[in-house]
Amino acid sequence: MAYDAVVLVSFGGPERPEDVMPFLQNVTRGRGVPPERLAEVAEHYQHFGGVSPINQQNRELIAAIRADFAANGIDLPVYWGNRNWHPMLADTVTQMRDDGVTNALAFVTSAYGGYSSCRQYQEDIAAARAAVGPDAPVIEKLRQFWDHPGFVEPHVDAVRAALGQLDPARRDTTRLVFTAHSVPTSMAASAGPHGGRYEAQLRETAALVAAAAAPDLPYDLVWQSRSGPPQVPWLEPDVNDHLAVLAEKGVTGVVVSPIGFVSDHLEVVWDLDTEARDTARRLGLDFARAATPGVDPRFVAMVRELVLERTDPDGARLRRRLGELPLWDICPTVCCVPARRP
Numbered sequence: 119m120a121y122d123a124v125v126l127v128s129f130g131g132p133e134r135p136e137d138v139m140p141f142l143q144n145v146t147r148g149r150g151v152p153p154e155r156l157a158e159v160a161e162h163y164q165h166f167g168g169v170s171p172i173n174q175q176n177r178e179l180i181a182a183i184r185a186d187f188a189a190n191g192i193d194l195p196v197y198w199g200n201r202n203w204h205p206m207l208a209d210t211v212t213q214m215r216d217d218g219v220t221n222a223l224a225f226v227t228s229a230y231g232g233y234s235s236c237r238q239y240q241e242d243i244a245a246a247r248a249a250v251g252p253d254a255p256v257i258e259k260l261r262q263f264w265d266h267p268g269f270v271e272p273h274v275d276a277v278r279a280a281l282g283q284l285d286p287a288r289r290d291t292t293r294l295v296f297t298a299h300s301v302p303t304s305m306a307a308s309a310g311p312h313g314g315r316y317e318a319q320l321r322e323t324a325a326l327v328a329a330a331a332a333p334d335l336p337y338d339l340v341w342q343s344r345s346g347p348p349q350v351p352w353l354e355p356d357v358n359d360h361l362a363v364l365a366e367k368g369v370t371g372v373v374v375s376p377i378g379f380v381s382d383h384l385e386v387v388w389d390l391d392t393e394a395r396d397t398a399r400r401l402g403l404d405f406a407r408a409a410t411p412g413v414d415p416r417f418v419a420m421v422r423e424l425v426l427e428r429t430d431p432d433g434a435r436l437r438r439r440l441g442e443l444p445l446w447d448i449c450p451t452v453c454c455v456p457a458r459r460p
């Protein structure tokens with residue numbers, strides 16, 4: 119198959135105070151998120167002047183991908199469209215159509231399977247194509263990359279660097295805490311043969327990062343940024359509750375590594391750097407937050423490798439990975455479908 123473009127597909131975030139509410143309404147439409155929760159999250163954004171860092175981070179990632187493609191002889195334009203805020207994916211797909219694009223590959227800024235991280239992005243792509251009409255380009259999502267060295271290695275280095283900020287004399291009471299966005303348990307236990315991928319893949323990534331960064335330290339995978347109405351069960355424990363349990367057990371310091379994400383967006387700079395750090399301070403725990411891949415050259419090169427896996431005659435041989443869970447190039451239609459429609 120010959121491809122004529124790459125499109126980066128992401129979550130999107132507000133860039134002005136007046137964008138915050140309409141953005142949150144886009145995120146939560148039809149999801150039963152209580153208005154109190156929306157008001158609280160709007161407040162988090164307003165602490166940063168109504169500007170989420172995520173769009174600027176994606177601009178920087180796209181600039182780095184373009185430079186990497188150019189340096190490596192890949193002659194494909196790179197477009198950008200979001201699920202929840204401008205540039206909206208449907209507008210981007212319109213532009214791609216107008217530019218004559220017919221077959222594109224999509225790089226989604228989420229490493230994992232699962233409904234929000236994989237299937238919902240495929241639904242976003244299908245909806246954007248439907249809005250454009252029959253002459254919309256075909257768009258195929260690149261594979262999940264939770265165990266790709268270009269994703270794992272930057273996390274490993276970041277955990278090592280964060281450990282370096284903690285007291286080495288207290289290493290035997292130091293602990294690694296990996297985090298990812300919580301999801302409703304009904305979504306986590308996705309139906310079909312590929313159910314439960316999100317949590318299983320996160321556990322594999324946590325194990326890979328821990329083994330390479332600090333094999334002597336115990337670690338846990340916990341959840342952050344729970345949304346939704348309180349009566350709906352979401353994956354637990356929450357990172358803040360987990361820190362309290364660790365402090366109780368005699369742990370003196372934590373490295374918190376958000377392996378669920380690819381950049382230090384608002385859920386990282388607010389939910390971890392502000393809230394979880396405050397929790398740690400109250401509990402008397404030393405706290406260091408590990409960085410996400412961002413524009414690490416290995417992560418940028420990974421995007422090129424994922425493209426080459428699909429375009430190079432030897433592509434299958436380029437499929438670099440560190441884990442052992444099932445991996446597929448193209449998601450089966452039953453993959454990552456939630457047990458109950460969210």
Ligand SMILES: CC1=C(CCC(=O)O)c2cc3nc(cc4[nH]c(cc5[nH]c(cc1n2)c(C)c5CCC(=O)O)c(CCC(=O)O)c4C)C(CCC(=O)O)=C3C
Nearest residue numbers: 129131145149159170172228234235299301345383384385
């Ligand atoms: C699995 C997952 C990822 C990782 C995969 C990926 O990266 O895509 C992720 C990423 C993100 N989540 C983000 C922000 C938000 N997520 C929300 C709400 C929700 N997230 C969910 C799941 C996930 N979310 C779910 C199941 C909901 C409930 C509503 C629903 O069923 O869909 C809400 C609503 C308010 C609230 O928090 O209650 C906000 C504002 C931002 C942007 C941060 C920025 O602006 O910098 C990013 C990257």
Ligand SMILES: [Fe+2]
Nearest residue numbers: 236449453454
């Ligand atoms: Fe999937």
